[in-house]
Amino acid sequence: MNVVELSQVKKSYDQFVAVDDLSFNIEQGAVFGLLGPNGAGKTSTIRMMIGITAPDTGQINVFGRPFERKSLQRIGYLPEERGLYKKMKVLDQLVFLGELHGMNPAAAKQKAMEWCERLEIAEKLQSKVEELSKGMQQKIQFIAALLHDPDFVIMDEPFVGLDPVNASLLKDVLLNLKKQGKTILFSTHRMDQVEKLCDSICLISRGRSVLQGNLKQVKARYGKNNVQIEYDGNGDFLEHSQLIGSYNNYGNYVEVRLAPGADPQQLLRMVAERSRVSKFELMEPSLEEIFIDVVGKNDA
């Protein structure tokens, strides 16, 4: 069953088309990545899924039915624009948001305390939000989205501004949710961050879907035509070789995308002739590269 189904959804603000003929499905229990650069239409799409705005045309089904407000009690949403009532105490705030999601106050309080325990901020339950560090506020926000045990969790740029320790803490929580069979939607422009988490993706650019499907299949389609090379010596070969389609020089190493039909062994021999190779690895392309590739083609 699909938790979310978008078909031919279109939304424009005045002249600006934010979402254009977008269709995708999110299967139950899947971790779905809605990926694209800033301004691609990710947040607009999410807002339509949860009824903040309505699509101009097209159909959106949530939990198998056209959107209805009752569904919101089964959805947890962490918006990109984080915000809490600054003067309110953490516990009061969580209970308030829990009640808005249909919980009774006692259960909301109980859950809030459990979550704060788990995310190591239990001692801040009686503090005002404005007294907390930014990282702690993020955790509270995170809890607010999950307090009512939603079946479908929407995370808009969840890892922005988190230190590695907290990011990994939250990642564990999310993986745990996945194990429980919850459906998770990630929306981000940092594709490297969710690449490891997602089952399937939809890449969007300028409101249109440019690539979607199961992540493994998408990658397989692109094949292992990427090479990561670490070397000492002359890097001239990057500019001249017929074997190289394009490359990214990261300083410590180079990522090379092979020209169509090129043989990686040939490239290895050529590089070895000119410099000392310490690493030469054939890899799948990263999502980011696939994205740049697809968008580049579309623009051309």
Place this chain on the structure above:
Amino acid sequence: MRNVWLIARREYLERVRTRSFMVMTVLIPVLMAGLMIGPGLLADRISHRAKHLVVVASGEATGEAIRDQMLDAQQLSRDTAEQARRSSFKKAAIPPELTIDVDTDTTNAHKAELTKKVATKELDGIIWAPEDALASRNITLITRDVSSFIENAEIQQSLNQSLSRQALSNKGLNAQEIQDVFRPVRLDVQDAAGKGAANPQIVFIVSLVMAMILYMSVLLYGINVMRAVLDEKTSRIMEVMLSVAKPKEMMAGKILGVGSVGLTQIAIWAAVTLAYIVPSAAAMGGQIKSVLSPSLLVYFAVFYLLGYALYSTLYAAIGSMVNSEQEAQQLQFIVVLPLVAAVGVMITAAQFPNSAVAIWFSMIPLTSPLVMFMRIAVQTPPMWQIALSIVLLAGTIYALVLLCGRIYRVGVLMYGKRPTLPEILKWLKYA
């Protein structure tokens, strides 16, 4: 509906718990009381010193008659003030004690000598009333305090009376007959329905105080609604809220929550006033009570609620349109202007409740909450006018809620530059 209730409850509890709410609740009555009592205390200090006057007349008897009349008048006004002090929270100034000497030396040399004494503060005043001055009815008062016109008027009245008494006595009337001639008249004012009018001064003061509280509360809590909306926008919690509640519910919750805070505050003030001040000030308090009829309190609540609903809706729309307090300031005047106009007309309405200006402005919805309340407080207008005013007001509120609800819905999600008027008009068309 549950969401509206939850949002209103949060708004209410968070506000009532703040220190500023408690400070305002205590401070405003203290300030008001200070405004009423302060000048009295001040006046007390100014005029409490005993005064020493000299009456210079050609004959001992004439001088004594003037002196006795002045002392009697002074005693009467001191007694009245004394009584007022005991019975009212307003501290009336007590007129000074008087010592009056009678002098029969009417030479110019003596006049110059006495005048010098006034200059050196040995004396406070000379009443120069020799035979010729009395004949021409042109008496001179020499004093340092030439501009103290109330005192001067009192002295003038005393002189008048004493001369009249003397004249009557010369015509052969006895003391009792003269007393009867001067017995003061009491004026009872009644309206056409035969109802006795309350003391107009007290009606005016009480109505004005209530209307000012009405004005302040509507303005204060309207602004609070705007702040609350703005706060949700700047703290970016708006998006979280929108993912569970409709903009309509949020707006309604805010307006109800903040409005209840206002009602709570007014209720506290009213309770304190009725419980403490009124019984302790028996005489004036009784009069206030007669002005503060239950029906007037009901009208107060009705017009507070309607006025607040009207202005808070406007304020909510403004809050949703802007991104910062500064931008909000710029737009606020649109809302404050009619309120200020209402206060201006309200004062006219207090004096001339049936003037055309008062009637018109008590019908126009933006000013009617204040002006109509004032008219009701001063002199209850015909029922149909009150009803029409309320109906117009309620209709306008309904239309504004629909209109501002649309602005609100789009506005809360708009960040960045302040929208222009054409843009706002476009928002109204969004489905």
